[in-house]
Amino acid sequence: xxxxxLRQIGTVDDRIRRQTKIPPPQPPVxxxxxxxxxxxxxxxxxxxxxxxxWIVEALDEMPENFLIxxxxxxxxxxxxxxxxxxxxxxxxxxEVVGRNGRIFQGPATDRRSVMEIREAIREERTLQISLLNxxxxxxxxxxxxxLCPVFGMEDGRVIHFVAxxxxxxxxxxxxxxxxxxxxxGACRNEVRLDEDxxxxxxxxxxxxxxxxxxxxxxxxEKEKALNAANSILSTLAxxxxxxxxxxxxxxxxxxxxxPLSSAVNISLGRIKxxxxxxxxxxxxxxxxxxxxxxxxxxxxxxxxxxxCNCRFLKxxxxxxGVLRQIQDCIQAQQACSVRLLNxxxxxxxxxxxLHISPVRNSSGKxxxxxxxxxxxxxxxxxxxxxxxxxxxxxxxxVKVAVRSFSSHAGPxxxxx
Amino acid sequence: xxxxxxxxxxxxxxxxxEDAAEPRGCGRNCLGECCLPFSKLPLYVFKSDAELPVSPxxxxxxxxxxxxxxxxxxxxxxxxxxRGLFRYDVTTCETKVIPGEQGxxxxxxxxxxxxxxxxxxxxxxxxxxxxxxxxxFTKVGQEEALFRFEAGEGNKARFFESAxxxxxxxPSVVVINVSPIEYGHVLLxxxxxDCLPQRIDAECFLxxxxxxAEAGNPYxxxxxxxxxxxxxxxxxxxxxxxxxxxxxVEKAPTKKIPMAKGLANSGLKVSLLMxxxxxxxxxxxxxxxxxxxxxxxxxxICLQKSNxxxxxxxxxxxRRIFLFPQCYAEKQALGEVSQELLDTQVNPAVWEISGHMVxxxxxxxxxxxxxxAWSLLAEVSLSEERFQEVKAHILEATGLVEVEVExxxxxxxxxxxxxxxxxxxxxxSEGCLVLQ
Numbered sequence: 001x002x003x004x005x006l007r008q009i010g011t012v013d014d015r016i017r018r019q020t021k022i023p024p025p026q027p028p029v030x031x032x033x034x035x036x037x038x039x040x041x042x043x044x045x046x047x048x049x050x051x052x053x054w055i056v057e058a059l060d061e062m063p064e065n066f067l068i069x070x071x072x073x074x075x076x077x078x079x080x081x082x083x084x085x086x087x088x089x090x091x092x093x094x095e096v097v098g099r100n101g102r103i104f105q106g107p108a109t110d111r112r113s114v115m116e117i118r119e120a121i122r123e124e125r126t127l128q129i130s131l132l133n134x135x136x137x138x139x140x141x142x143x144x145x146x147l148c149p150v151f152g153m154e155d156g157r158v159i160h161f162v163a164x165x166x167x168x169x170x171x172x173x174x175x176x177x178x179x180x181x182x183x184x185g186a187c188r189n190e191v192r193l194d195e196d197x198x199x200x201x202x203x204x205x206x207x208x209x210x211x212x213x214x215x216x217x218x219x220x221e222k223e224k225a226l227n228a229a230n231s232i233l234s235t236l237a238x239x240x241x242x243x244x245x246x247x248x249x250x251x252x253x254x255x256x257x258x259p260l261s262s263a264v265n266i267s268l269g270r271i272k273x274x275x276x277x278x279x280x281x282x283x284x285x286x287x288x289x290x291x292x293x294x295x296x297x298x299x300x301x302x303x304x305x306x307x308c309n310c311r312f313l314k315x316x317x318x319x320x321g322v323l324r325q326i327q328d329c330i331q332a333q334q335a336c337s338v339r340l341l342n343x344x345x346x347x348x349x350x351x352x353x354l355h356i357s358p359v360r361n362s363s364g365k366x367x368x369x370x371x372x373x374x375x376x377x378x379x380x381x382x383x384x385x386x387x388x389x390x391x392x393x394x395x396x397x398v399k400v401a402v403r404s405f406s407s408h409a410g411p412x413x414x415x416x
Numbered sequence: 417x418x419x420x421x422x423x424x425x426x427x428x429x430x431x432x433x434e435d436a437a438e439p440r441g442c443g444r445n446c447l448g449e450c451c452l453p454f455s456k457l458p459l460y461v462f463k464s465d466a467e468l469p470v471s472p473x474x475x476x477x478x479x480x481x482x483x484x485x486x487x488x489x490x491x492x493x494x495x496x497x498x499r500g501l502f503r504y505d506v507t508t509c510e511t512k513v514i515p516g517e518q519g520x521x522x523x524x525x526x527x528x529x530x531x532x533x534x535x536x537x538x539x540x541x542x543x544x545x546x547x548x549x550x551x552x553f554t555k556v557g558q559e560e561a562l563f564r565f566e567a568g569e570g571n572k573a574r575f576f577e578s579a580x581x582x583x584x585x586x587p588s589v590v591v592i593n594v595s596p597i598e599y600g601h602v603l604l605x606x607x608x609x610d611c612l613p614q615r616i617d618a619e620c621f622l623x624x625x626x627x628x629a630e631a632g633n634p635y636x637x638x639x640x641x642x643x644x645x646x647x648x649x650x651x652x653x654x655x656x657x658x659x660x661x662x663x664x665v666e667k668a669p670t671k672k673i674p675m676a677k678g679l680a681n682s683g684l685k686v687s688l689l690m691x692x693x694x695x696x697x698x699x700x701x702x703x704x705x706x707x708x709x710x711x712x713x714x715x716x717i718c719l720q721k722s723n724x725x726x727x728x729x730x731x732x733x734x735r736r737i738f739l740f741p742q743c744y745a746e747k748q749a750l751g752e753v754s755q756e757l758l759d760t761q762v763n764p765a766v767w768e769i770s771g772h773m774v775x776x777x778x779x780x781x782x783x784x785x786x787x788x789a790w791s792l793l794a795e796v797s798l799s800e801e802r803f804q805e806v807k808a809h810i811l812e813a814t815g816l817v818e819v820e821v822e823x824x825x826x827x828x829x830x831x832x833x834x835x836x837x838x839x840x841x842x843x844x845s846e847g848c849l850v851l852q
Contacts, residue, residue, distance in 0.1 A: 111700060111732050112670065115634065119662050213672055267660070270482070335498055357494075360507040385479065386577065389491045392498075396490025400599050400635070403507055404660040 038292065039074065043098050046070040046079040050159060050247070051239035056080070058235055064228035065143075066164045067101065071121070071262040072157075074269035074292060075100055085165060090136035101163065106134035110214070117147065122263040124149045124158050124251070128225060130168060130215055142168040144217040146225035149262075150236055153246040158262040160236070160247075164228045166221045260289060267401035273394045275372040276310065277359070280330070284309045288368065297375055299345035310371065313352075315343035326356060333358050333366060335395075342373075351376040353387070357395050362406045370398045447561060447589060447608060448554035452581055457561055457589070459579035460488060461568035462630050479575045485631040488575070489590070490658070492562040493600050496592050501559060503527070506596045516786030518664040518692075521772045524781035528595055528774060539644050539745040542723050546613040552651035553591065553605050560591045562602065565627060573630070586610050588623060593655065597767060597774055600658035604638070605651070612652040614643050616716035616728075622709035624654045628734035629705060635660045637731050639766035642716075644725030645742050646765035654730075655766070664771030665738055666731055668692040676817040682707045686816060688807075689738065693793035694769050695803040696740040697810070705734065711814050712737050718813035724806060727766035740769050741806050744796040757792050764796045 047055050047068065059068075059080060065088050068080040081096040089096075089104065096103075105114060109132045120127035131145040146164040151157065217225075233249050240247045260268070260277075268277070268289055274297045277289035286307045295302060298313065305312070314323065322340040329336035335357035342352040353374040361367040372394045374387045445451050462484075479487075496502065504527045511523040538544060546552070564587045568574060581587050586607040593601040604627055606612070606620040628638050638656045641647040670687035684707065687698040697715070702708035712728070719726045719741055729738040744764050747753050760780045762773055773789060775781045780788075798806060811818055 111735055112666070115662060115666060115732065118634070119667075122660075263660075271486070357498075362511045364508045364510040385483065385487060385575070389495075390487050391491075392494040393487035393491030396494040396600070397486050399494070399507060400490065400658045400660055403599055404511075406512075 038296070040098070042073050043070070043077055043079050046073065046160070050243055050245045051236055052242050054242075055236070055239045058239065059232070062228075062232065062235070064164060064232070065166070066162060066228060066232060067096075068232075069101060069161045069163065070159075071161060071266050072159070072269075074272075076121075076266050076269070079160070088135075088141075088165065088167065089133070095136070104133040106132070106138075106140060108132055108140055109134075117145070120147055121161065121266070122261075124151075124262055128222060130217055132215075133165070142170075142215040144168055144221050144225050146229050148229050148233065148249065150233065150247045150249065151251045153248050153252050156251045162229055162232050162236075164225050164232070166217070166225045166228070168215050168217050168221060170215075261405060264401050264405055265289075268398065271394050271397050273372060273390060274375070275370055275394055275398070276305070277368040277370055277398070278310065279368055280366060285330075285369070294373065297344075297350075297373060298342075304345075313342040315341065315347075315349060317341040317349060318343075326354075329356060330358075330369060339376075353391075355391050355395060357399075359399055359402050361402050362404055367402055367405075368398075370395055445558045446554060447556050447558060447591075449609060451558070452554075452587065452609060454582060455558060456578045456580050457558070457587075458488070458492075458563035459576040460484060460563050460565050460630075461574040461576075462565070462626050463571055463573045464567040464569065464626075478572045481632070483575065484573070485633055485636055485658075488563060489602065489631070490600055493592060493602065496560070496562070499559070501592065501594060503595050506598060506601070510781070512784075513661065514784050514786055514789060518771065518786055518789070519662065519667065520664050520784075520786060520789040521659070521661055522781055522784040522789075523597070523772070523774045524778060525597075525774045526776060526778070528776065539725075539749055540723075542642050542644050542720050542725050543615055544613060544643055544650055546611050546650060548611065551649060552611065553589075553603070553608055553649075553653065554611065554651075556591055560594065562590045562592060564588060565590050565604065565623070565630075567623070567626070590627075593657075596657065597772070598657040598659045600636070600656070602656050604654040604656060606654075607652075614641075614647045614650045614652055615720060616640065616642075616713055618710050618713040620652060621713040621716070622706055624730060625705050625709045625734045625737075627654075627656065628730045631656075632733050633658070634732050636733075637663070637729060637770075639730065639770070640728040641765045642720065642725050642727070644723075644745050645727050646745065646763045659772065663729075663731070665689070665692060665694075665696075665729065665769065666736070670698050673811075673816075674819050676819045684708065684711055684816075686711075686811075693790045694740050694742070694797040695800070696738050697807065699737040699739065700735060708734075708737065711816075712739065714814045715739055715810045718810050719806070722806075722809065727769055729766050729770050731770075738770070739810075740766070740796075741798050741803070742769070742796045743798055743802075747795060753795055757795065760788075760792070762792060764793060769793060769796060 047059075060083060062082060063084055064082060065084040066082045067078050067085060069076055070079045073079075077098050077100060078096055081091070081093055086093060086096065102114075113129055113131050116127060116129055117131075126146075126148040128144065128146045131143055132140050133143050133145075134140050143165040144167075146166070148162050149158045150160040150162060152159045237247055237249070268291070271291060272293060273291065274293040275291050276287045276294055278285045279288045282288075286309055287305050288307075290302060290305050295305070298305075300312075318341050322338050325338055326336060335355070337353070337355045339351060339353050341349050342354075343349050353376060354371055355374075356369055356371045358366045359368045359370050372391045374391055445455070497505070506525070509523050509525045511521065514520045514522055548554075564579070564581070564584070566584070566588050586609055588604065588606045589608045590602050590604050593603055604624060606623050612620070624638050624640070628636070636656060636658045638654050640654050643650060669690045671690050672685055672687045675684075675686070683701045683703050684699065685701040687700070689696040689698055699708060699712050699715075702711070716726065716728065716739070724741050725743070725745060726739060726741045728740070731738065742764070744753070748758070761776055762768055767773075771789070773784070773792075775784060797803070808818075
């Protein structure tokens with residue numbers, strides 16, 4: 001039986017002792033119930049499910065300023081903020097965990113730098129860049145931002161991103177005796193769901209800035225960032241071995257099904273509707289992506305549906321003719337809209353206005369089929385937005401997300 | 417000066433283009449005076465005063481933040497796809513990023529120019545009067561219209577699924593491009609019934625910026641081509657589409673032009689585009705969207721008056737705007753472009769200049785290289801000397817004064833506080849306040 005000790009700054013001996021202990025049994029994967037709490041649970045378990053409960057203590061002992069984010073969770077939220085980061089930024093842990101990293105951007109944050117970070121995330125690679133960030137009190141400060149992906153060894157998927165921040169102090173050359181200039185600043189845009197829309201700060205405050213166009217980091221700072229990242233990554237890699245779900249710093253060539261890239265995952269995660277992606281190139285056309293809303297509509301958990309064909313939704317009252325119609329459309333590589341009776345995990349049924357459409361990737365060939373479900377009984381949207389319009393919007397969003405991506409290594413099939 | 421013309425194959429922009437010659441009656445349900453004012457279209461009213469916070473009671477009436485792009489625009493576009501209104505399914509066109517530093521994007525689209533109809537179009541005049549006998553957007557069928565996009569008076573966005581046009585002062589309409597370059601390719605036509613020629617003015621440019629801001633997604637960009645810079649229709653319009661990749665021009669480094677303090681500044685930042693085959697200016701900042709729109713519009717008006725063709729890319733959800741004066745059409749007409757480049761039949765308009773190229777021949781697509789893209793675009797750019805002249809001209813016209821960095825008035829610490837109008841006393845010698 002493992003004794004849960006008091007959380008304290010451990011000595012090296014303590015750490016070694018902990019590392020050799022048997023980790024506590026993993027909590028069972030919670031059934032995905034209500035939306036909000038499900039999302040919170042995912043954030044809570046993001047680290048512990050892969051690196052064991054010990055990881056939080058281990059990370060808490062590290063003096064560096066860093067964040068860990070999970071691109072597999074809708075909104076690409078922060079799942080861990082180090083004590084050093086919180087001290088530097090002035091935020092409390094609960095104000096940061098669950099939010100997206102763009103909250104630290106502000107009016108004078110260089111847009112091109114924001115774009116570079118976005119692209120590094122999309123391309124799943126390491127990036128080191130100077131960036132102007134904002135603390136909780138609204139004051140800006142320069143940091144060297146060092147981003148690196150953490151890959152699952154088994155499937156090559158990006159499990160987390162680690163973002164280290166090293167403050168860049170003002171160099172003597174730039175020192176000025178002038179008073180701070182106060183300028184009325186206002187954000188043009190309000191908070192948006194889009195991924196890198198900067199400036200979510202309170203809009204009517206006066207922001208004092210001493211703006212420089214850029215601030216170069218010294219070699220020392222770059223080295224510090226790199227060392228911090230390596231230290232964090234090796235800690236994560238170490239603890240991942242305890243669960244068997246090992247991570248590494250480079251994507252290993254994966255056997256088996258190639259995962260959806262994290263960028264596609266991030267895009268799909270933003271679509272707040274019930275839908276699935278199925279892969280017509282794999283035997284029995286299994287589900288390769290299921291939205292949170294699909295899971296709550298049908299009552300299944302994610303691991304119960306991934307890899308399965310959608311037929312588990314049919315039941316005694318499902319019209320066989322409609323199923324055939326769906327088959328025919330897929331054979332013909334065409335979109336279709338049908339209405340059919342579907343069944344949840346608990347056996348209850350609902351009328352599903354289902355729209356299915358082929359989705360092509362950058363090769364121009366069909367990579368997936370998307371199926372967007374509307375539960376006829378569910379309350380209609382306010383604002384007079386018809387569910388059909390939203391449904392087609394989901395299809396469009398899936399298409400643009402997949403359009404720019406090429407298929408990863410996988411079994412080659414005759415062209416569709 | 418002799419009128420320069422080149423025979424060009426027009427982009428097919430509407431299913432009804434071929435009927436442009438004869439005037440049509442009301443029966444067609446078009447977007448002209450005969451039909452539009454008596455019709456109903458979906459209407460999206462955007463919040464025109466974005467600074468004002470939305471009160472909680474108002475907030476519930478507003479559509480959700482991502483509604484405009486994700487549900488309305490993309491959803492309606494997908495709907496027109498399913499109705500077969502496009503000439504082809506653009507998602508079947510292979511696309512790739514060309515290996516290299518810049519990351520040019522190439523697409524193989526063999527079917528884009530299906531109907532070849534030669535059009536004579538003056539390329540040496542940026543401003544030409546609207547000609548109702550030529551194709552224009554009043555002749556487009558209403559099924560190609562997705563929605564109206566207009567400013568509201570209030571501080572909240574609204575959506576009306578079916579609003580009567582009648583009474584609207586001058587509807588601005590978003591229509592599909594039936595020969596799309598990418599998914600979601602639409603045209604924004606400000607004040608459609610006013611039949612404005614292809615020419616920038618401050619109000620219409622602000623409308624375009626609002627559309628970019630409303631979409632709120634860096635992968636949804638707007639573009640503008642002047643006459644002489646490969647606009648194919650002399651009826652005021654902006655293009656827009658969605659592509660989840662960075663454009664090479666967006667990745668190119670920039671160098672800020674240091675500005676003297678002055679009323680015109682208003683927190684704006686103007687930079688030179690560096691390390692890119694086409695010389696251009698990059699505009700960012702401004703206390704309000706209108707400030708940014710005004711300075712870019714004034715720059716364009718200056719170019720228009722000087723008869724310099726240009727292209728504009730609105731990027732980063734309306735936060736970064738690229739302005740490219742160009743001279744390719746003139747070179748082409750004068751026979752100064754190499755045959756090899758001409759054979760690829762790529763007319764460098766705003767998307768091509770930004771780094772997204774549609775190629776018509778498989779050979780060109782397969783062999784597409786960064787060198788090819790660079791050399792094509794290099795032909796588009798003004799020479800360094802000419803560009804400096806044009807730049808100076810633009811700065812003068814917009815009231816911006818470039819300074820030498822060393823002469824910065826370091827002692828001018830007139831720390832102004834709490835000014836409600838855009839400050840004129842902040843100085844920008846070493847940095848520039850980039851306010852959104």
